[in-house]
Amino acid sequence: MNEPANPKLNVSRNANLPHSPGIRVGDYIFLSGMGPVDPVSGGRNLGPIAEQIRQTLRNMAHMLESAGSGLDRIVKMTVVLAAAGDYDEMNRVWREFFPVDPPARTACALQLSNGNGVEIECVALAGESPAQGT
């Protein structure tokens, strides 16, 4: 997959981690789990959970758009929250980002690294957004 246009969002390279930000195979793009990285500083945005989720989704949009896809091409998302109590906040933010036909989604609560409140990964269809398909 193309690297994200904003190099601050290339977390795996910046933190020297052994994974790629995303991989494209055939019709699909698989993104690595992403946390709320600040696109300006490259540091963690550890504000209120709703803001962390928004930040993460904006970053994912950037990654997908860098690869010629987009949020509306996402097929499946897996959301890991650090606290199960943040479910409703997550759903609230979800409605802002996915007003119609939201992706299939699984959410659960687990231990996360670096004090992140959320980490999200996805499988998306590659290709131009939004016209192609359906």
Next chain:
Amino acid sequence: MREVIPTPVPGLDLRREYGHHQSPAIRAGGIVFCSGMVGIDPQSGERQHGTVTSEARRIFENLKLLLESTGSSLDRLVQVHAMIYDRIEYDVLNRLYRQYVPNAPPARTVMSVQIEAGFKVMLDVIAAAETRQPAAMIYPRQVVKPGGWRRPGLPLSPAIRAGDFVFLSGMTATDPTTRAPMHGTVAAETRQILTNMGELLETAGSSLAKVVKVNALIYSMLEYENMNSVYREFFPVDPPARTVCGAGLIGGHKVEIECVALA
């Protein structure tokens, strides 16, 4: 093509009762991706909390309704993430699970996590689609059986090939010929798992170099770098996309890794 699958019964749409902003399932490129399913009454959408057995049975029945409405079925399951509230219930889950996927079961990873609303079980499922028309469009689903490996005494297949992809079950550090666990440090377990994974993928006509996405679970995120140091050796250039979480693992293992690879 990204196609939202409408619910065959009203209760399965969690948007309706609970405001969970997610589609029940989406089909794309011959594969059906389902949202995490919990024990919900399919007609009323009412939550049906119960035991691991009763919740898992309800989930499988709902899954059957959902998949069959799109021309797929429980026989077409490819990969399952089975989430349970406490790993002590692992065998309870397995007993029920066997009834629903008795033959050629899907690849599977079990983890203990916190599930929404006090549920005890959640299944996160990927299935092979099947289009009834045109008749020629049947998407293949094939179990991968490595020769010389002892069959797992569990309701899962080590790997399933569906379409262009191979989906693996979560792998722990074991001797593949005897299935004896090989407990060790995070580094040692990671090495054993990735060695086995390479062998399994090659049986499926794939390889570590063709891995697309990895999900790694470790017992403590404090050991993150200990896993990474070994992981780097196996994926020296252009590593796969990856998600790592700290989670409760089964059987005293420290690491569990699953992946999706190009066949």
